[in-house]
Amino acid sequence: MQHVLAARRLTKTYGTTRANDEVDLTVRPGEVVGLLGHNGAGKTTLVSQAAGLVRPDVGTLHVAGVDVLAQPAVARRALALQPQSQVPLDGLSPTSAIRLAARLRGLSRRDAAAAAADLVDRLDIGRWARQRAGAEGAGLSGGVRRLTAFAMAAAAPVPLVVLDEPTNDVDAARRRLLWAHVRRLADDGAGVLLVTHNVAEAESVVDRLAVLDGGAVVAAGTPQDLRGPIGTGLRLELWSAPDDVAPPFPVSRSVRTGRRTLLSIPRESAEHAVAWASSLHQRGAVEQFSLTPMSLEDVYLALTGPSPAGPATTRSATASAEKEPAHV
Numbered sequence: 001m002q003h004v005l006a007a008r009r010l011t012k013t014y015g016t017t018r019a020n021d022e023v024d025l026t027v028r029p030g031e032v033v034g035l036l037g038h039n040g041a042g043k044t045t046l047v048s049q050a051a052g053l054v055r056p057d058v059g060t061l062h063v064a065g066v067d068v069l070a071q072p073a074v075a076r077r078a079l080a081l082q083p084q085s086q087v088p089l090d091g092l093s094p095t096s097a098i099r100l101a102a103r104l105r106g107l108s109r110r111d112a113a114a115a116a117a118d119l120v121d122r123l124d125i126g127r128w129a130r131q132r133a134g135a136e137g138a139g140l141s142g143g144v145r146r147l148t149a150f151a152m153a154a155a156a157p158v159p160l161v162v163l164d165e166p167t168n169d170v171d172a173a174r175r176r177l178l179w180a181h182v183r184r185l186a187d188d189g190a191g192v193l194l195v196t197h198n199v200a201e202a203e204s205v206v207d208r209l210a211v212l213d214g215g216a217v218v219a220a221g222t223p224q225d226l227r228g229p230i231g232t233g234l235r236l237e238l239w240s241a242p243d244d245v246a247p248p249f250p251v252s253r254s255v256r257t258g259r260r261t262l263l264s265i266p267r268e269s270a271e272h273a274v275a276w277a278s279s280l281h282q283r284g285a286v287e288q289f290s291l292t293p294m295s296l297e298d299v300y301l302a303l304t305g306p307s308p309a310g311p312a313t314t315r316s317a318t319a320s321a322e323k324e325p326a327h328v
């Protein structure tokens with residue numbers, strides 16, 4: 001079936017900063033595509049171009065088959081956007097804002113009211129549903145405003161839903177409700193482009209992922225594709241290990257954060273690792289330990305590096321930018 005989003009060689013430069021560098025990205029109806037990347041990697045620039053808010057320097061962009069560059073207003077009607085910044089709700093309650101969004105997308109008064117009631121219920125924001133926001137959203141918490149903005153984007157059927165960091169400020173229980181609804185949007189036939197820093201949680205809802213680094217797509221595919229050889233490994237976590245800890249098996253990566261030491265090890269070393277960590281634990285050298293499969297977050301960090309590369313000013317500005325461009 002036709003893509004609901006098709007970006008080809010999309011490039012956007014601000015001065016010497018290449019915010020998007022020949023990005024290829026597609027979203028099909030019924031799938032959730034996650035867009036990952038460090039701060040400044042170029043995610044919002046890509047989303048803004050898809051929404052017709054920013055014009056690319058080079059490349060082509062189609063939303064639901066409509067050329068965004070030639071017909072931005074028509075393309076915009078095929079897309080619902082939850083922006084990264086909070087939406088202004090001044091004077092509106094969550095219920096009235098969601099209804100309004102649904103009405104603007106052509107739903108009847110009755111259907112808009114039903115959609116708003118359903119979303120308020122699914123996202124568990126009933127306590128605040130009739131509470132009017134003051135200036136700059138005053139009176140509603142950041143999380144409720146964010147959930148309301150999500151519900152506004154989800155209020156009426158549309159070919160492409162674009163969500164730019166929808167879970168910011170949202171508590172753990174309601175994040176789960178939101179993720180479930182993201183999946184439901186795709187299961188109902190929409191294509192969803194999801195920008196998120198929440199790699200671990202996003203793994204449960206995305207069909208495919210693209211990782212941006214320095215404006216370029218450095219990896220793309222299903223979570224399983226991305227795991228690749230890195231993802232077949234294991235992670236051994238030690239709590240309060242001494243600084244000079246020296247495992248007697250291969251370690252591809254060792255990271256210390258606070259009291260935790262995280263070692264990436266090959267699957268074949270599992271038995272050795274458990275025996276070694278158990279003996280450290282018995283001697284009191286570590287407080288506790290765990291051995292688990294590598295998470296998608298570990299793989300993401302391995303792909304992008306522990307510190308942000310930032311946008312590339314040239315193609316060779318970062319190690320990862322030298323990799324073959326990937327396509328999704």
Ligand SMILES: Nc1ncnc2c1ncn2[C@@H]1O[C@H](COP(=O)(O)OP(=O)(O)OP(=O)(O)O)[C@@H](O)[C@H]1O
Pocket residue numbers: 014017018019037038039040041042043044045046084311
């Ligand atoms: N209007 C602009 N003018 C100048 N530079 C810009 C502009 N918009 C974005 N940039 C730069 O382009 C790069 C990509 O920014 P972008 O906002 O797309 O990143 P991002 O991946 O969305 O980051 P974050 O995760 O922090 O939201 C950054 O270096 C940013 O400073």
